[in-house]
Every structure is written in C-alpha cells, then in structure tokens.
Amino acid sequence: MTRLAAGITLIALCVLAFLVYSNQGLRQERETLRSDNKRLAGQIEWQNKMQIAVASIEENRSRELTNAKNKTDDLQRDVDDGRRRLRLHASCSSAGPSGMADAAAARLTDAAQRDYFTLRTRIETANIQIAGLQDYIRDICLAQP
Template sequence: MSRITTALIAIIIALLVGMWYATSQMQSLSTQLKEITQVSNQQKADLENIQRQRVQAAELDIKVTQELANAKSEIETLRVGLNTGTKRLRIAASCPKLPETTAATGKPDATSPRYDAEFERNYLSLVERIKQSETMINGLQSYIRTQCQ
C-alpha cells in the first residue's frame, strides 16, 4: 500500500503544481487582457477625438470658404457698381489753386477731382486682398483656437 500511497501523493502534488501553473497563467492572461482593454479604450477615445477634430475642421473650412466667397461677391458688386456709375469712390483730394492772373470766365474751372481707371483697379485689388487676408487670418485663428488645444 505504500506504493499506492506514494503514487497518490505524487499525483496530488502534480495536480497541485498543475493547478498553480494554470492559475498563474490565468492571472497573467487576465493582466494582459486588462492592459489590452485599456489600450483599446485609449485608442477608441483618440479616434473619437480625431473624428471630432476633423468634423470641426471641416465646419470651419466651410465657414471660411463661404466668408471668402462673400468677400469676393462684395468686391465684384463694388466693381460692377463703379463700372456702371451707380457707386462712386470718395477720396479726400483737392485741386491745385490756379494762379490769380488767370482771367475769370464765369464758368467753374473744372469738374470735381477725379481719379483715373488705374487707381480704381488698384483700389479694388487692394480691397479684395485685404478682405481675403482678413478672412484667412480669422479662419486660421479659429482653427488654432479649436484644434490646437
């Protein structure tokens, strides 16, 4: 019977060692599962954040593009108005005084001060560039405020 007892004790010891090994493996796997779950949750949160930023950037892009289109439309309306004569540019200008020796004819010396066509083109070009620059700068500032946190 001592052989049977020895064999049973050996089997019990082997089972205990096997159970200890299986338990340690399960604990290791459980730890790894927790780590993987944490990484997965973090990646999911990061992806949601990226998606939110993309949506915000797209909305901002649409807004700035619309503002640029509105600015170009305003400039074009001004350009058409100046060409048709329905709008006029007002500038602070003065005509040089004529010498006192000129004989008076009873008529005004000239019409009101007027600018030439090149001035008008330059003015419209500058106004257009200023509007575009302001819109772009405002858009970039909005992007920095919303996306670069």
C-alpha cells in the same frame, strides 16, 4: 500504487498551480488591453470631433471669403457701369482761376481704380484668413483631448 497516486496528484497540483499563475497573467494582460482600448477610443473620438470642427471653420470662412469677393465684384461692376462712384478725398490745384465751371471732378486713374479693387480683395482675404487661423488656434490647438 499509492506512490503513483501521490505522484499523479503532485503533477496535477503543479499543472493546476501553473494554470492559475498563467491565468492571472492573462487577466492582467486583458485589463491592460481594455485600458489601452478605452484610451485609444477616447483619442479617436477626440480626433473625429476636431476634424468636424476644422471642417466647420473651413466651411464658414470659405463662405465668408466667397461673400466678400462677390461684394467686391459687385461694387466693381457698379463702378464700371456708373451706378456707383468711388469717393476720394482730393484737392485739385489748377493753374487757372479757382471755381472754374467746366472743371472735372477729381477721380482716380483707371490703374488706381483697378489697384483699389485688388487691394480691397486682398485685405478682405487676409482678414478672413487671419480670423480662420484664430478660430483654428482657439478651437483646435487649445482644445484639450
């Protein structure tokens, strides 16, 4: 019977050693998973902050773009209605004597006036887009995770 007890004890010790060894592996695996989970949670938090920053940049620049377009549209309406005039630096050469009393003031042609407003809108759009890209590079691309 003592041989049987010794055998059972030996088997129990082997099972216990196996359980301790496998338990140690599970602990290491658990610590690895916790570390990975913490790292991934940090990345998700960083990505969420970056999405909020991108949305903020887009909102601000879209508002600026809308305001610039409205300002140009208002100016064009005022010019069309005669409340404002476009100033230009021009010199008129006339075949007649200088200082004619009935000479008309220099003005842009209708096509040139339309082109002026188109160019003004495009320049404002380009400036705002460039500023938005600069914000994106500075606040998003160069931000450290």
